Amino acid sequence: MSVMEETTFQPFTVDFSDEDIADLRRRIAATRFSEKETTTDVEQGTPLATAKAVMEYWGNDYDFGRVQRNVNAYPNFVTEIDGLDIHFIHARSPHEDALPIIITHGWPGSVVEQLKLIDPLTNPTKYGGSASDAFHVVVPSMPGYGFSGKPAEAGWSTERIAKAWGVLMEQLGYSRYVASGGDWGAVVTELMGVQEPPGLVGIHTNMAGAIPPAIDGALGTGQPLPADTPPLSEEEQKTVDQLKYVYAHVAYALMMAGRPQSLSGLADSPVALASFLLDHDRDSLILIGRIFVEGAQEGLSRDDICDNLTLFWLTNTGVSSGRLYRENKVGFFNTKGVTLPAAVSVFPDxxxxxxxxxxxxxxxxxxxxxxxxxxxxxxxxxxPESLVSELRTGFQSLR
Structure with a gap:
């Protein structure tokens, strides 16, 4: 059964109004900046120079029709699952024997994160691959994100999202498929691996939950590693040191987990939204600063970043997306108990x-x-080229 034969799937088209775009432009032009940070690094958050460069480009040079054109270039649908509208992109490969895959975004992301993957995955022969590398691609918007519904009641946890994705793939008629994700998408994907919905035969993650629970628990609470922890290799110690830094710099996550409704400024101020979304992690923020302030060409472009900011603003999902941090009941980085075949990609930053x-x-x-x-x-x-290659190689044995 194809999606077109399923009457519960409604075609969807992104259609942002000219009035909302004009209002966004007006708000950007009226931005009131704070004073400069008192450091020369990113340790106090999004630097003033980065914020100014972002708002200057977003307000004066960015094409506000770009994001909806890019999303609308693929078949979009909305369906109701477990009482909530779920938006998803469904791009079928011209190769009928393609392996179906569901790919989940994270925070502060959206389906725009995965757009660059769709054509190479569905049409591999045009992108250096063979027909045997083809995927049918499903990219959903998580609840509270993008074009999916905003939960009106508590309860949409990562486990519930994972179950909903299993339902979605079953309703699409896929009896054998794989799943992939990063950030929240990695957590959801691994929970799918734990739940083992009918048809799921393997998972891929580029933010693997693989930290031994006792070590992750100690790091998360700022305690020394347990006395019975086996000696760590140099590589393992490096990971421990990285996680110590991560757990010491997750103010954004703590705020969203504890007081998401107090972040109402994200719905009223474009500079508040941009500064908050860009400050996910040190290396990404430094990269974005190079792109906007120095004009660097490093994978992401200014337009890519403004696409995501625009989608968040025009869907008013700055607060609703953050509630997932409150709803989540599992660890970000610890072992979940996946026994299905799993592929892991490790990116250096x-x-x-x-x-x-x-x-x-x-x-x-x-x-x-x-x-x-x-x-x-x-x-x-x-x-995207590296991740496409990882998905092709990682799932090769499951075809």
Whole structure:
């Protein structure tokens, strides 16, 4: 059964109004900036120079019709699952034997993160691959994000989203498929691996939850590692040090987990929204600063970043997306208990680099592990060619 034959799937077209875009332009032009930070790094958050450069480009040079054209270039649909409208892109490959895949974005992301993956995955022969590399691609917007519904009641946890994705793939008629994701998408994908919905045969993650629970628990609470922790290799110690930094610099996550409704400024001020969304992690923020302030060409473009900001603003999802941090009931980085075949890609500027030793413990059926030479947290967005290659290679044994 194809999506077109399923009457519960409604075609969807992004159609932002001229009035809302004009209002956004007006608000950007009226931006009142804070004073400059008192440091010369990014440790106090989005630097003033970065914020000014972003708002200057967003307000004066960015094409506000770009994001809706890019999303509308693919078939979009909305369906109701578990009482909530779920938006998704569904791009079928011209190769009928293609392997179906559901790819999940994270925060502060949206479906625009995955747009660069769709054509190479669905039409591999045009992008250096063969017909045997083809995928049918499903990219949903998580609840509270993008064009999906905003939950009116508590309860839309990562486990519930994972279950909804299993329902979605079953309703699309896919009896055999794989799943992939980064950031929240990695958590949701791994929970799908734990739940093992009918048809799911393997998962891929580029932010693997592979930290031994006792170590992750100690790092998350700022405590010393347990006394019975086996000696760490140099690679494992590096990961521990990276996670210590991550857990010490997650103010944005703590705010969204504890007081999401107090972030109402994200719905009223474009500079508040932009500054908050850009400050996800140190390396990404530094990269974005180079792109806007120095004009660097490093995977992401100014337009890419403004696409995501525009989508967040025009869908008014700055607060609703953040509530997932409050709803989540599982660890970000710890082992979840996946026994399905799993592929792991490690990008060097991710929050932390998962050692092979821990990946093998976390995923007893590890079918692929690779360290990439370039890329960070937003791998699909920043280094799409590398991630496409990882998905082709990682799932090759499951075709």
């Amino acid at each position: 991710e929050l932390y680099s998962v050692p092979r030793s821990w990946a093998e413990q976390a995923f007893p059926n590890l079918i692929h592990y690779n360290k990439l030479p370039k890329g960070g947290h937003f791998a699909a967005w920043e280094q």
